[in-house]
Amino acid sequence: MAIIHPTAIVDPKAELAASVSVGPYAVIGADVRIGEGTTIGAHCTIEGPTTIGRDNRIFQFASLGAAPQDMKYRGEPTELVIGDRNTIREFCTFNRGTAQDAGVTRVGHDNWIMAYVHLAHDVQLGDRIILANNATLAGHVHVGDWAIIGGLTGVHQFTRIGAHAMVGFGSHVSQDVPPFMTVAGNPLAVHGFNVEGLRRRGFSAERIALVKQMHRLLYRRGLTLEQAKMEIAALRGSVAGGDADIESMLGFLQTCTRGIVR
Missing domain, CATH: 2.160.10.10 (Hexapeptide repeat proteins)
Known part of the structure; x- marks a missing residue:
C-alpha cells in the first residue's frame, strides 16, 4: 500500500x-x-x-x-x-x-x-x-533535451528552445533559440554557444569545434538564414559523430515559425 x-x-x-x-x-x-x-x-x-x-x-x-x-x-x-x-x-x-x-x-x-x-x-x-x-x-512552448533556462525568464507562447541551448537570467524569449546557443537579455541576444555544457556532456573537441562553426555561420558571417543553412548542410561528414548535431540544427531551423533570435 x-x-x-x-x-x-x-x-x-x-x-x-x-x-x-x-x-x-x-x-x-x-x-x-x-x-x-x-x-x-x-x-x-x-x-x-x-x-x-x-x-x-x-x-x-x-x-x-x-x-x-x-x-x-x-x-x-x-x-x-x-x-x-x-x-x-x-x-x-x-x-x-x-x-x-x-x-x-x-x-x-x-x-x-x-x-x-x-x-x-x-x-x-x-x-x-x-x-x-x-x-x-x-x-x-517546446524545450529540447539538456536546455537550461535561467531564473525569472519569460518564454512567449509557441516559442521553441533547442537542445543544449542556454538562456540567461531574466531574459525575454519571444523568438526561437537554436540548439547549442547561449542567449540572454531583453531584447534577447546571442552571446556565443554553450561550450561548457557540451564539454560536461562529453562532446569531443572536434564536435565542439563543429558547433562553433555553425554558430559562426548563423551569427558572424553576415549570411542570410537560407545561406547559413546551406553552409551548415555542407559540413556533413566533416567530423566523427557530428552529423547528428548538424541534423539537430537543420531540423530546428527548417521548422521555425516565429523566426530565430539573431
Whole structure:
C-alpha cells in the first residue's frame, strides 16, 4: 500500500503505486496515476487527468494538472503527463493541455525544475532540462533535451528552445533559440554557444569545434538564414559523430515559425 499521511485526501479513483509517498494535507484527485517511488510533498494538489511516472520528487505546495489558463478551454478531456526521475520544487504550477493543440502538457525524464516554475498548457519538455526559479513558459512552448533556462525568464507562447541551448537570467524569449546557443537579455541576444555544457556532456573537441562553426555561420558571417543553412548542410561528414548535431540544427531551423533570435 502507498504511504499516505492521515491528513492527505486521495480520491478513490486515483491510482497510486505501492511505494508512493504522500505528505500531509496533500490533495490528489480522480484520474491521477502515480508510479513507483514517487514522493508527493505536503500541501501539494494534483488534479487529473494526470499521469506521473517513477521516482519523481515533488516538493511541498506544487499544483499539478489544473485546468489550462486559456479562455478557449471548455472542459475538454486534456491531460498532463510527467515522466520519470524529475525533481519538481516548491510552488510549481503545471497545467493540462488544450484541445487546440495535442491536448497534452508533457514533461520528460530527469529534469531539474526549481521553485515557482510555471508550465502553461501544451508545453513540451524534453529530458535533462534545468529550469531555474520563476522561469515561466507560456502555452505551446517546446524545450529540447539538456536546455537550461535561467531564473525569472519569460518564454512567449509557441516559442521553441533547442537542445543544449542556454538562456540567461531574466531574459525575454519571444523568438526561437537554436540548439547549442547561449542567449540572454531583453531584447534577447546571442552571446556565443554553450561550450561548457557540451564539454560536461562529453562532446569531443572536434564536435565542439563543429558547433562553433555553425554558430559562426548563423551569427558572424553576415549570411542570410537560407545561406547559413546551406553552409551548415555542407559540413556533413566533416567530423566523427557530428552529423547528428548538424541534423539537430537543420531540423530546428527548417521548422521555425516565429523566426530565430539573431
